[in-house]
């Protein structure tokens with residue numbers, strides 16, 4: 041059979057972001073612009089849309105996000121499921137506080153509950169297991185070196201049926217090269233080993249930097 045060209049081609053992602061991802065509010069463009077100007081990492085718009093779609097289908101009562109940034113992914117999730125209660129944690133409180141202002145600008149989200157916590161994720165998660173162990177969905181997008189540790193904690197303490205979504209699991213393609221051994225490279229590879237060993241069902245969405253959806257049995 042004739043081999044088909046890969047879809048992973050230069051500029052295709054930009055084309056998708058510009059043409060095939062409808063932002064539901066001008067806020068998203070504003071946030072993308074701000075993130076670009078200030079070199080703040082955020083999920084790609086296509087990733088945000090997939091995240092929003094998944095959360096919209098699942099309609100979780102409670103969502104916990106680790107890694108708020110400026111709240112771009114938070115608002116995509118809120119858009120997908122405005123009835124969900126979202127708790128989002130970030131160690132950088134002043135940056136994460138921008139989320140409050142953005143949310144205020146969007147009248148549709150006035151009733152959506154978004155609670156912001158300023159803390160190191162792991163400290164907070166270890167100290168407050170009773171607050172999150174019943175959560176329906178987790179979205180993980182903080183420091184990659186914490187991914188294996190977060191995996192251990194959620195697999196031990198999240199409730200059966202909980203959905204866990206991780207961003208950056210393809211780590212800008214660095215997972216392809218075994219010679220790359222920065223702590224974040226090692227952590228992402230170790231994280232993948234743990235996911236595969238667990239036998240939990242998972243689905244990789246190869247969008248943005250790789251979005252991994254896992255269901256805890």
Ligand SMILES: C[S@@+](CC[C@H](N)C(=O)[O-])C[C@H]1O[C@@H](n2cnc3c(N)ncnc32)[C@H](O)[C@@H]1O
Nearest residue numbers: 082083107109112113130131160161181182183
């Ligand atoms: C990639 S950004 C999050 C982007 C956001 N999810 C979005 O797409 O809009 C990562 C964020 O995680 C925070 N962070 C990284 N490691 C952390 C940790 N160990 N505890 C708390 N916050 C952390 C950083 O301050 C940063 O704002």
